[in-house]
Amino acid sequence: MKFRWGIIGCGFVSELFASCLLKLENAELVAVASLTPGKAEHFCKKFGNPTAYDSYQKLVEDDKVDIVYIGTTHNFHYEHTLLGLNHDKHVLCEKPISLNAGLTEKMVSRAREKNLFLMEGVWTRFLPATLKLQEIIGQGVIGEVHVVNADFSIIRPFNPNHRLYNLELGGGALLDLGIYPLTFAQLVFDDYPQTAETTAVIGESCVDEMSSYLLEFTGGKTALLSASCRSASPHLGIITGSKGYITVPDFYHPQEFTVHHTDYTDLNWEPKDQKLYKYPYDHLGYGHEVTEVMRCIREGLVESPLMPWSVSLAMMRLMDSFRNQWGIIYPDE
Ligand SMILES: NC(=O)c1ccc[n+]([C@@H]2O[C@H](COP(=O)([O-])OP(=O)(O)OC[C@H]3O[C@@H](n4cnc5c(N)ncnc54)[C@H](OP(=O)(O)O)[C@@H]3O)[C@@H](O)[C@H]2O)c1
Incomplete structure (x- = not known):
């Protein structure tokens, strides 16, 4: 069909x-x-x-x-x-x-x-690398996951008419870029945060040009996330667990990730072994x-x-709560 x-x-x-x-x-x-x-x-x-x-x-x-x-x-x-x-x-x-x-x-x-x-x-939620990542985390490959770090920042010169900077078009780093680190943490923990502390730099067009989110999930698990349209970053996601860590290049559209096993008890800070998982995609x-x-x-x-309505609703509620903290209201709301 x-x-x-x-x-x-x-x-x-x-x-x-x-x-x-x-x-x-x-x-x-x-x-x-x-x-x-x-x-x-x-x-x-x-x-x-x-x-x-x-x-x-x-x-x-x-x-x-x-x-x-x-x-x-x-x-x-x-x-x-x-x-x-x-x-x-x-x-x-x-x-x-x-x-x-x-x-x-x-x-x-x-x-x-x-x-x-x-x-x-x-799109992140449907990529083979993302699905594999969730699978192996669930299998405990790095033990219990404690912390997720992810930043999605890009440099876009200020232009009040560009959708990223334009309040009327729903501008700001959170809704455009921040949604990806938030998605990444939600996928890794398969959970939603219980508390969130955030900061935002509100620019002259009244949108968050940079924002950061410290989220606490069940059992004290945390995510340190940020997004910006004013800075450069490697777009690297890091998942820290009790037996090792996982690095995810381009975490918002990953095609590979590496699992690093560590044994810090012997004061050797180098990973004991590393395994690269590759899931290249086509069709962009x-x-x-x-x-x-x-x-x-x-x-x-x-x-x-993979992307039920309940997830969209929960993610929007979370981002609403951040904007409430910052006082950002869009004209079309
Ligand atoms: N999944 C991804 O990888 C990805 C990547 C980039 C963007 N996005 C999302 O896709 C959406 C569009 O982003 P984009 O970068 O494609 O945006 P864009 O090129 O700036 O605009 C997309 C369309 O929106 C309409 N539009 C733009 N500015 C308007 C204005 N001031 N007044 C009335 N209509 C206007 C125009 O429609 P007409 O053609 O009808 O004039 C324009 O062609 C956003 O919600 C963004 O979050 C997703």
């Missing part, structure tokens, strides 16, 4: 997503929509000439479209997801699923009422989430066990 996809918003991530769709056997890109004049036509020429629409409404009214991918900025995710669901389309919505937990609850309710599939596209990494969406729909599921 082949699934026919439509894309709402023809920006940066939609281009990556479309090039991935074209490589998958069971997926077909049949339509794209952009409100920017000429952008949908230009997009179509690059990606196999699907139908180009100058309105999102026309795309969701197209009977040829089975699943809609929402590639617009955070602030529009709620509105565009509802547009898709209300026109009987299944929806894959980019992360973060919306601006807050309240809006996410409404999206989930509508998907439930309409018996349609809805998922937040946190997005193919795994797309495949999961199509598998679920084929099997009559309305949510994915």
Whole structure:
């Protein structure tokens, strides 16, 4: 069975997503929509000439479209997801699923009422390296996990119109970048924090340009996480356990990780042995989430066990609580 996809918003991530769709056997890109004049036509020429629409409404009214991918900025995710669901389309919505937990609850309710599939596209959760990492942690390969460290920082020069810095577009490091270290810690502990202490540097456009999160999980397990659009970092995740540690390069889209076994009791600080696990992906990494969406729909599921609605809701509640600490409110909330 082949699934026919439509894309709402023809920006940066939609281009990556479309090039991935074209490589998958069971997926077909049949339509794209952009409100920017000429952008949908230009997009179509690059990606196999699907139908180009100058309105999102026309795309969701197209009977040829089975699943809609929402590639617009955070602030529009709620509105565009509802547009898709209300026109009987299944929806894959980019992360973060919306601006807050309240809006996410409404999206989930509508998907439930309409018996349609809805998922937040946190691609990290579907990658083979991530799944293997969770498996071996569960097997106790580094004993009991105590601490997770992860930072997702990138340097983006200040531009109040760029979505990262623009409050109206849901800007800020937390919702765009911080969601990944938070996801990483949630996946490793398979739990949600009981307490959270955070700090944020709020810039001149009133969004968090840098933010840090110290989370405590059940049993005193902790995560030290941060995100920034003002600094460079190696994007290395480190998981510390009672028998060793795991390093995860590019933890938000890993293709490998290394397990280091240690024996610090003999005062030798070098790892005793190391094992590299490699899980390279193709299709730019997005193919795994797309495949999961199509598998679920084929099997009559309305949510994915790898990214259930409860996880999206819990992560949004967590990020809401951080923003409450900082006093950041988006105009569309
Ligand atoms: N999973 C990933 O790896 C990944 C990577 C990057 C981004 N993302 C997510 O994808 C989403 C889009 O990010 P992006 O970098 O692709 O964004 P973008 O290129 O800046 O914008 C995407 C689209 O949103 C609409 N848009 C942008 N600014 C707007 C404005 N001021 N007013 C009205 N519409 C506007 C435009 O739609 P039209 O084409 O209709 O004009 C634009 O093409 C974000 O939520 C982000 O978190 C995910």
